[in-house]
Amino acid sequence: MAKQNKQPQTLSSVKNASRILKSFSTFEPTKKVSELAESLGLAKSTVSRIMATLASEGFVTKDQETNAYRLGISVLTLGGIVTNDLEIHKEAAPVLSQLVNKTGETAHLAILDDLDTIYIHKEECHHPVRILTHLGRRNPSYCTSSGKVLLAYSEDRTVENVIANGLTAHTKNSITDPDELRQELNTIRNQKYAVSTEELTEGTKSVAAPIRDYTGKVVSAITVVGPIQRMKGYSIPDIAKKVKQAGKEASYRLGYDERYLKNL
Incomplete structure (x- = not known):
């Protein structure tokens, strides 16, 4: 009987460790045990034990002065393997x-993961003033151009899940109305590109x-981003x-041939 109970407990620990690691973000790069316990609904003793294990394996590091944790080098190592593969x-x-x-501006490659978009690759522009972005960063899909493109070509249930999760306003330009988002996604499908202006x-x-x-499935989005004052000088x-052409070229490199698929 003891062996039968051990497996569920082990799986629970793995799941909790996964939830803890996923709770770190660019916006919240450091967290204390008490903060993790409260946000995830776990006992402090459970979080403390898991963090000690993660630290021993290099997945998190602890600041001895503040007692706050941040992601460790092991996460970066695994992330690099996934990205390169x-x-x-x-x-x-x-x-x-x-x-x-x-274009003269920074370009990104993004994918949809659950309700968010994640940058998996970027090429920096040569301007001294540029937009600071981070690989692996999660952004709400409904208020980024890459996210809106990915949502536009996703299943309806994915869009509805995003809406059900709440369309929080990050700026005055963020889309917060479900019908407005649905209409925006329809427009994106028709014109085959998305624009985000301070959303x-x-x-x-x-x-x-x-x-x-x-x-023919949309698996990623290619994006150009820059400071709005400089972007105002361009013809959108x-x-x-240029962005659509780049998307077509990347698609072709992945084996997509629109002419062939139309004849199937």
Whole structure:
């Protein structure tokens, strides 16, 4: 009987450790045991035990002065393995580099994970003033151009899950009305690109387009982002044309051939 009870407890510990690691973000890079316990609804003793184990394996590190934890080097190591192993990353990286040269602004590659978008690759522009972004950062999908592109080509239930989770206003331009979001996604499908103007962060503007795999499924988004004052000097339709072309090129590198699929 003792052996039968051990497996569920082990699985529970793994799940809790996973929840703890996922709770760290760019916005909250450090957390204390008490904060984790409260936000995740776990006992402090449970969190303390898990954090000690994670620290011993290098997944978190503890600041001895503040007693706050942050993610450790082991997370970075595993993240690098995953990123380098992604086919989309390998095929789209040179396309992003070309897009930076054509637009003069930073380019990103993003994927949809649950309700958020995550940057998995970026190519920096050469301007001294640029938008600071972080690989692995999670952003709410409904208020970024890449996220809106990915939602536009997702199943309806994914969009409804995002809406059910709440459309929180991050700036005065954030979409908070469900019907407005649905209409925006419909527009994106028709024009095949998305624009975000200070919807998540003030002072930024971005344009994104879809990337498809060999089956025609949208698996990623390619984005150009820059300071709004500089982006105002560009023709958005012209930027969108370049971003869409980059998306098509990345899709082709992944095996997508629109002409072939139309004849099936």
